[in-house]
Amino acid sequence: xxxxxxTAIDASGKQQKGVLEGDSARQIRQxxxxxxxxxxxxxxxxxxxxxxxxxxxxxxxxxxxxALFTRQLSVLVAAAIPLEEALRAVGKQxxxxxxxxLLMSVRSKVMEGHSLASALQQSGRLPDLYIxxxxxxxxxxxxxxxxxxxADYTENRFAMQKKVQGAMIYPIILMLMSFAIVMGLMTYVVxxxxxxxxxxxxxLPWITVVLMKASEFIRVAWPFLLVFSVLGFAxxxxxxxxxxxxxxxxxxxxxxxxxxxxxxxxxxxxxxxTLSILTQSGVPLVDALKIGAAVSNNWVIRDAVNxxxxxxxxxxxxxxxxxxxxxxPPMMVQMIKSGEASGELDRMLERAATMQDREVTTLIxxxxxxxxxxxxxxMASIVLVIxxxxxLPIVNMNNMI
Numbered sequence: 001x002x003x004x005x006x007t008a009i010d011a012s013g014k015q016q017k018g019v020l021e022g023d024s025a026r027q028i029r030q031x032x033x034x035x036x037x038x039x040x041x042x043x044x045x046x047x048x049x050x051x052x053x054x055x056x057x058x059x060x061x062x063x064x065x066x067a068l069f070t071r072q073l074s075v076l077v078a079a080a081i082p083l084e085e086a087l088r089a090v091g092k093q094x095x096x097x098x099x100x101x102l103l104m105s106v107r108s109k110v111m112e113g114h115s116l117a118s119a120l121q122q123s124g125r126l127p128d129l130y131i132x133x134x135x136x137x138x139x140x141x142x143x144x145x146x147x148x149x150x151a152d153y154t155e156n157r158f159a160m161q162k163k164v165q166g167a168m169i170y171p172i173i174l175m176l177m178s179f180a181i182v183m184g185l186m187t188y189v190v191x192x193x194x195x196x197x198x199x200x201x202x203x204l205p206w207i208t209v210v211l212m213k214a215s216e217f218i219r220v221a222w223p224f225l226l227v228f229s230v231l232g233f234a235x236x237x238x239x240x241x242x243x244x245x246x247x248x249x250x251x252x253x254x255x256x257x258x259x260x261x262x263x264x265x266x267x268x269x270x271x272x273x274t275l276s277i278l279t280q281s282g283v284p285l286v287d288a289l290k291i292g293a294a295v296s297n298n299w300v301i302r303d304a305v306n307x308x309x310x311x312x313x314x315x316x317x318x319x320x321x322x323x324x325x326x327x328x329p330p331m332m333v334q335m336i337k338s339g340e341a342s343g344e345l346d347r348m349l350e351r352a353a354t355m356q357d358r359e360v361t362t363l364i365x366x367x368x369x370x371x372x373x374x375x376x377x378x379m380a381s382i383v384l385v386i387x388x389x390x391x392l393p394i395v396n397m398n399n400m401i
Contacts, residue, residue, distance in 0.1 A: 004028045004044055005101055008037035015040075017097060019104050061125050063161055065099050067154035074147035083143075084111050116143070128291050129274050130154075136281035146281050153277050160361070167368045171375060178379040185386055187222070190215045193390050204393055211389035250300045254327070258367065265363055267301045268328050269356035276349035285345075286313050301327045318345075332356060 006028060007017050016037065020028050025042045032039040069090050076086035084107050091103035102123055109119035117135035120126050130150065137146025190211060204212075218225075239245035254260045271292045278288035286309055293305035308321035319337035322328045332352045339348025 004042050005097070006032060006039060006043075007041040008032045008039045010037055019091070019097075019100050061099065061102065063154065063158040065094075065096065066126070066130070067151065067158045069094060069099065069103065070147065070154050071151040074144065074151045077147055078144040083116060128294055129278070132283055132287065132291050133277055133281045136278070136283045139282065149277055149280065153273065156273075156357070160357070163361070164364060167364070171368065171371045174372065174375050174379075178375060178382075181379070182382050183218070183222075185383070186215045186218050190386060190390070191219065205389070205396070207385070207389045208393050211386065246299055250298045253298070254300060262360075262363055262367065263298055264301070264327055265329070265356065265360045267296045267298050268332055269353065269360045270295055270297075271301075271305065271328075272332060272349055272353035272356050276346065276353045279346040279349060285318070289318075301325075329356070329359075 004025060005017070005019050007015060009015055020031055025044070028042050029039045032042075072090045072093060073086055076089060077083065081089075087103050087107035087110065091100045091107065094100050094103065102125060105123060106116070106119040109122060110116060114122070115135070115138055117131050117138055120134065121131050133146055133150055134143070137143040240249050250263075253263050274292040274295050275288050278291060279285065283291075289305060289309035289312060293302045293309065296302040296305065304325035304327055305322075308316075308318070308325060311321050312318055317337075317340065319333050319340055322336065323330075323333045332355070335348045335352045335355075336345065339345035342348075
């Protein structure tokens with residue numbers, strides 16, 4: 001039975017939105033009238049999703065949404081509830097309209113005879129890793145176990161994402177406040193203090209002269225600086241969205257001392273986690289490698305993994321191919337080599353994924369812990385320079401007197 005999204009008005013004049021199932025839009029309107037609602041708009045969920053897919057304003061399925069409804073679906077399927085009923089219950093449980101529409105659309109496809117993976121793929125709004133894992137679970141007949149693994153995976157990804165975002169709040173606020181304080185000093189405070197030195201016949205220290213010139217330049221040119229900064233960031237963002245710009249940025253990132261290590265660690269952890277869950281789900285290794293390459297946000301590493309997948313297809317060894325590209329930690333490569341030799345690649349990949357997640361978490365925590373005092377030192381240094389530039393002429397005048 002297809003699902004329809006509706007917009008209606010109740011007796012008090014308030015607008016209500018939701019999703020109902022029926023054989024036709026006419027039946028949905030009758031259901032709304034039976035509930036004392038005046039229907040305004042009734043659209044099939046699939047049609048609505050297609051309209052959304054054509055617009056840049058389409059709401060995305062966030063990591064939180066994905067983790068939440070995967071866990072709920074896992075619990076219901078494990079309780080032997082039919083898949084279409086589980087999808088319906090999870091859809092009604094979710095309060096977000098776009099997630100509810102997605103699940104109802106998937107349920108309609110499942111009731112038409114499509115597999116769950118096929119229905120999710122037709123929605124075009126979920127990761128390839130997610131769809132491939134569910135397809136493997138349906139083929140093996142262990143969808144409940146696969147959904148449970150997927151729920152753990154998505155929840156761990158969401159927890160890591162929130163931890164990084166939470167840790168970045170304080171440094172970002174500190175950076176913005178530091179910039180605002182320095183700009184305030186240079187624009188309003190410094191000119192009032194150093195203008196008394198303009199009438200001084202003695203030579204001013206060079207640091208005071210530089211500060212005065214910088215303050216005057218900022219006061220006059222700050223609108224132009226603001227416009228040029230916005231244009232510069234816009235052009236840089238446009239360049240990074242191109243293929244050449246994306247590759248250039250990724251190559252530069254990998255060459256930087258700290259950011260390069262962080263990028264390699266994050267992509268190695270993501271690759272190991274993806275490969276682990278896919279191999280445990282019964283996905284062929286070559287297909288798992290291609291999906292693992294696709295989830296990498298660094299295109300240079302993605303291409304290296306694709307090359308490794310082609311060589312594995314030709315009979316090459318996975319560990320040696322990953323070692324050859326040079327973007328994966330030696331410990332992880334050694335564990336994969338041991339797993340291939342012992343025939344327990346899936347178990348070794350799981351251990352490697354856990355190890356890489358811990359290393360990345362530790363590295364991110366260390367970098368964020370160093371960032372806060374570093375920004376305090378930079379801000380204190382700038383303020384110290386301003387104070388020295390202001391105090392030196394006063395000290396010189398006292399010495400002359």
